[in-house]
Amino acid sequence: MCKKIIFYLTFMIIYGLNMGHAAVELGFMYLGDNGPFTAPALEFAKETYSTTQLSKVDLKSATFKRFAVVWWHEGDTDPGALSNAEIDAFLDYAESGGAVLLTGWAIRYATPMGLEDVEARQFGPELDDGQNVGITVLQETLDHKLVDGLENIDGGTPKLGDRIQVNSTGFPLSGDYYERWQNFITFANAWGPPANDWGDKVAAFGYWKAGNGKVFNMNWRLPNFHKNNQDIEQLEQLTENVIDWLASESEYLDVSSHGKLSLLWGELKNQR
Numbered sequence: 589m590c591k592k593i594i595f596y597l598t599f600m601i602i603y604g605l606n607m608g609h610a611a612v613e614l615g616f617m618y619l620g621d622n623g624p625f626t627a628p629a630l631e632f633a634k635e636t637y638s639t640t641q642l643s644k645v646d647l648k649s650a651t652f653k654r655f656a657v658v659w660w661h662e663g664d665t666d667p668g669a670l671s672n673a674e675i676d677a678f679l680d681y682a683e684s685g686g687a688v689l690l691t692g693w694a695i696r697y698a699t700p701m702g703l704e705d706v707e708a709r710q711f712g713p714e715l716d717d718g719q720n721v722g723i724t725v726l727q728e729t730l731d732h733k734l735v736d737g738l739e740n741i742d743g744g745t746p747k748l749g750d751r752i753q754v755n756s757t758g759f760p761l762s763g764d765y766y767e768r769w770q771n772f773i774t775f776a777n778a779w780g781p782p783a784n785d786w787g788d789k790v791a792a793f794g795y796w797k798a799g800n801g802k803v804f805n806m807n808w809r810l811p812n813f814h815k816n817n818q819d820i821e822q823l824e825q826l827t828e829n830v831i832d833w834l835a836s837e838s839e840y841l842d843v844s845s846h847g848k849l850s851l852l853w854g855e856l857k858n859q860r
């Protein structure tokens with residue numbers, strides 16, 4: 589019992605003082621075009637976190653383990669198939685306790701990763717379709733504080749069942765596994781025209797379990813970082829919440845004390 593108390597006190601001191609966004613080591617990658625749906629996502633990542641831009645030569649498990657979260661966003665073009673070794677790099681990282689975030693058309697790689705058995709639907713990019721879309725809050729959304737700092741469509745603090753708008757128009761190159769999810773754990777439902785409430789048929793976001801880690805997915809029309817999106821602040825806050833939660837779950841969160849002490853969160857957990 590004493591060891592557990594010491595552990596949690598240590599974690600609260602180190603993690604509480606240093607978990608600020610800038611302390612999270614984030615790997616950001618795109619393999620397609622750095623166009624108007626991709627470039628602002630990278631800019632946001634660099635402004636918010638200690639972000640390293642990754643390229644195809646960096647698709648190695650050892651490289652990924654330098655980061656608490658690896659965010660893969662494809663908003664403009666399809667980058668094509670990856671080799672088995674490149675796919676395995678993501679799986680090795682996730683299964684060992686890492687956290688991968690897939691947004692935009694990066695969702696397609698959930699299939700070759702073996703997370704789903706069917707191919708994802710593809711659509712977009714669409715610059716302006718005039719449709720407002722967002723999420724419907726589930727208990728899981730609240731439990732993991734994924735809507736902290738956001739407003740519901742009435743301007744209030746989000747509650748169970750509330751709707752939150754994160755995109756005012758258009759969408760990036762994206763996709764979903766419409767009604768074909770087999771292994772996905774939904775953390776928020778999707779709403780918006782034309783069906784108005786898609787529920788978990790589309791799923792706003794959630795994750796697949798991968799060994800000791802997670803592969804998180806936020807897609808459909810949601811991750812629109814284009815300048816046309818008038819709800820960009822809501823989307824950015826939601827993305828911050830997701831990345832912060834994934835980092836807190838990752839074995840590769842670097843818990844440091846202003847350069848005086850550095851170790852991985854996974855190492856702290858293993859000392860319990």
